[in-house]
Amino acid sequence: RFTAVNQQWLDTFGYSRGEVIGKWFGDFLSPINREVFNQNFPIFKAQGYKHAEFEVLHKNGNPLFIAFEGKIGYDLDGKFKQTHCILKDITKQKAAENSLRLSEEKYRKITENISDIIWTTDMNLKTTYVSPSIEYVLGESVQDHLKQSLEEKITPDCLIRVHELFSEELEKEKNNKSDKNRTRVIELEHYHADGSIVWLAMNISFLRDEFGNVIGLQGVSRDITELKHARDNLRYISEHDDLTGLYNRRYFEKEIKRLDVENQLPLSIIVVDINGLKLINDSFGRTEGDKTIKQTANILSSSLREGDVLARTGGDEFCILLSKTNIQTAREHLRTIEIACEQYNLKTPNKSFHINLSFGAATKETATVTFQHTYKEAEDYMRQRKLLVGKSSRSAVISSIKATMLEKSFETQEHEDRLSALTKKIGSIMNLSQIEINSLELLSKLHDIGKVAIAERILKKPGKLNEDEWIEMRKHPEIGYRIAMSSSETAPIAEYILCHHERWDGSGYPRKLRGTEIPLLSRILAIADAYDAMTENRVYNETRTPEEAFEEIKKCAGTQFDPEIAEIFVQMMKTKE
Known part of the structure; x- marks a missing residue:
């Protein structure tokens, strides 16, 4: 039964996450394919890996042809634990075959x-x-x-x-x-x-x-x-990735069989993974993510020698086969790719779109070793590298995303500094812990980071937003949540970012939380943010005096704002004056 699916899965088949989690995989198959799946699942568990093609039903009832790549996950005792599956919609390819x-x-x-x-x-x-x-x-x-x-x-x-x-x-x-x-x-x-x-x-x-x-x-x-x-066109479609034009996993596996022979030894493999691709997709949309994938493909292609085989084997994964190549030469090849990435990044001012890759390389030296073992060795090394560089890489990307957000919107560093001072003061009066006060400071700086994915024309529109523009604008807390969750340093405030536009009476967004259902730090930020927006010069809002802002906050206490925090804030500001 499903324990987790990504957003692409939900978008492809038209279901919500709640409609999928806990359901049996066969529930989504056509009746004929469901029976075949039942028959083949024991074989799948025994072999540990399965490639298949079958029909999955979209929520609207339409069948989608799917390429299924599955691996069995085992516990420390080597017993079956769970399955890991990648599904790719190949309906268009099947349509091409029918055509x-x-x-x-x-x-x-x-x-x-x-x-x-x-x-x-x-x-x-x-x-x-x-x-x-x-x-x-x-x-x-x-x-x-x-x-x-x-x-x-x-x-x-x-x-x-x-x-x-x-x-x-x-x-x-x-x-x-x-x-x-x-x-x-x-x-x-x-x-x-x-x-x-x-x-x-x-x-x-x-x-x-x-x-x-x-x-x-x-x-x-x-x-x-x-x-x-x-x-020829059908053969090309069946052997190539439609986004990058590189060979796909199906062709790559055929090439492994062709090259995994004694006269091609030593046979090396390089596994490449794009760091932070999900973060780019969440922050800037899949279009920018696709650009990153294609640019990575270009960099890898430029380093190939005659006879090398490069394929896109997963969403953010590439593999290179190098026949008659020892491990030292394979590592030299890795360095060539790293230099190409460095040169590309030097020419790319926006660090959000820098190419950051993790690599793993391994070599089959003798016929007694299986190539599957060599492949796994390269993958394990790549994952180790990804863990080592991932944290710093994601932090750098988030900092760059924040800088991009400030450039494309009316938000300023000064606004963040004022918010930070106000929220920390409120937190101190409310006797919050130092950890909570530190979180308020970080929240003040990153609460609107999701706006990086909102069109600049909307962010800088001088007048009121129309309904379609508001629908787009209301997405930014969820986008900010996903961005924050991508890094261990910002994950603790992700929930506060998600809820900073909720309202005390339940009329806010995105989840329409009410009262104390809204996290305390989100309630504190909401009042400080509203006050700063009212009293500072904004093109979309008439500037008010502090006294006018206090009256507005008191007026909205109990509807937009937490009434207790509103009272604390007004009292704090008047005492300050």
Whole structure:
């Protein structure tokens, strides 16, 4: 049963988190796939890994084709604990496959009504007859085609293949090993009269005289250019990641099988993971996250040698296979990638969009070691590196995000400093602990960090926001919560950030909490923030005197603000005056 799913899972299948957690995986499968899943799950548990494709039902009832990558998680005793699954929506790929089938059917119907090219040659492979349909298919007259040599008609590679096939068949004929009615099918690139390439599928057999002696070739050629392109396109889709254009996990696993042989040893693998990708997605949206993924792909691609295989094997993970490469050379390759990242970051002023990667490398030296063991060794090393650099990396990104937020909005460092002073003073009067007062100071600086994901035109709009703009603006506490949760230093105040726009009467957002359901520190910040907004110059609000602000706070006590804290605040400020 589900214990956790990410937001992408929920967005893909249309469910809320509450509708998924605790449910059985099979509840979301079509009936046929549910039965197959039940049958295969024991095999999955035994093998520890499973790749499969099946249908999952969207909440609206529509089936989605899904690529399933699953791993079994074990406890310290090696017993089954849980499954870890990655699902990828491949509905478009399946649609492409169906489109290809429809295209092939359409092609067959069309070609049934179009004459194919019928031809004969002599023993020197010079054309002796060609049907008039040559003009439709290749754009040239019968006379012109008969004058041309084979070298002028097909590409050099195809010319070699034709001669090899002809020699092979003649040898079989000589040794009486060939069926007299044998037909060979070959696909060739043929030159069109306009210089373009036409793919022809040729059914070829020997042309014989009345005594059965071979006097040349005869055949029927059909234009398969569109079909060939459709096949190539489908093959590309099935082997490549649609975002980066790199090879995907399916192709990468095929390459492992190809290269995991003794004559390719030592075989090295480099595992690469993007640090902080989730933080970028939460802060700036998936578009910026996708840009980071694509830029990482560009950096990795630029470092490849001939024969290296680079693939995107997960959302934020890449792998490079390096055949005939020892561990020292693999580590030198890592350094090349690190230098490329450093050079890119130097050219990127906004540190929020710097490329920060964690690496792991390992090498299979002998055939007695399984490549799965080598792969796991590289992954383990990468995870260790990620733990070591992750904390400082996330902190740096959050600081950069805050700087970006200040640049694109009317918020200022001075506003944060005033809030910090006010909230700490209130906390002191209320006898809060030093930890809580420190949290108030950090909350004052980061409460609006979620605004980094809000459009600048909304943040800097001089007039009132319309309904659509308000809907967008109200997202910033949740975005700020996710950003804060990404770092251990800011996670303790994440809940306060989420709730700093809740109101005492329950009319706030995002969760419409009421009264003391709202965290105390959020209630303190709300009053200090409102006071500062009223008494400081803001383009969207008329500046009020402190006395006017006090009256407004007292007026809103019990509706917008905690009445006790409102009274403490007003009394504190009047005493200060």
